[in-house]
Amino acid sequence: MTPRAALSSGDRDRLAGAIYALSATVLRRVPREVSLTAISTLATLERTGPRRITELAVVQGVSQPSMTSLVTTLERAGHVERRSDPADGRVALVCVTDSGRATLRERRRAGAQSVAELLDGLSAQEATGLLAALPLLERLRELDEQQRDAGS
């Protein structure tokens, strides 16, 4: 894929495996009142502005009926609004509301809180070492985001 390998095959697999395992661990720590897909959808709307249902379904990797149902649920909860597209009477433009943004913030706070408790188990030296990797962790997420939001 890449011109030259950045990591040896073994390192690449070990690192990827560790990240996957940690991810599963972290997500299981946080109780979910709102589904992962719902949160991720709100995040997409916040980042990229109003989107159509079909686009959201593609971005989230769920079927269109599932996204219709999710949007209906979020709408009832007041987290999003359906607006009509003046240019095309078929489409529903989904917009996040202040309530939706607040939910997103709260969810991020709760998630970070849970991970922070895990971080407290590290020594000062370990914590500092991990902090050095922070930009790289953020970069990984950006990489995924770019691929994900491309579904326009």
Place this chain on the structure above:
Amino acid sequence: MTPRAALSSGDRDRLAGAIYALSATVLRRVPREVSLTAISTLATLERTGPRRITELAVVQGVSQPSMTSLVTTLERAGHVERRSDPADGRVALVCVTDSGRATLRERRRAGAQSVAELLDGLSAQEATGLLAALPLLERLRELDEQQRDAGS
């Protein structure tokens, strides 16, 4: 909690937030034929040997009826066996089978594969930097595991 803070409050929150966000991102990349709880349960059984249903429910943070139902599903799929405890006729000792271990391996492989594709988007320098954090990522998972498996 800890005697002295290893990180500033802001760093701690940013790092925790980044890890949580990345975790959610990573897990949404991997299609799930088997539920997260099922995989995590198989992993617990592999690590710690046969366990009672009630223990597994506590460790996974689900209700006992949910765990009974999950074990039944896993048993039908051949991934675990129910054995009786000679010392107590009420308990069902759940044991992972070879098929269960194979499922676990395959799932880890698929997860790592998906993350590896993300890693390929990093430059050689970034990838090497992240590799340096590998032991710390593993350590975080161990910390969680210790808390989790304690439910004996």
Place this chain on the structure above:
DNA sequence: AACCTCTATATAGAGAGGCTATATAATTCC
């Protein structure tokens, strides 16, 4: 030994979230 209480698991029924198949309405293209 009979009984009561506690514990381990199972069952029943309901709700959320996902899927496929299909219906409906608006747009686009001859």
Place this chain on the structure above:
DNA sequence: GGAATTATATAGCCTCTCTATATAGAGGTT
């Protein structure tokens, strides 16, 4: 203007989770 296409909605089903409750074995008391 009518057919084909596209965007969303609806219907029906499956899985996973929950609470409430039933069943069966263990343990202690008299």
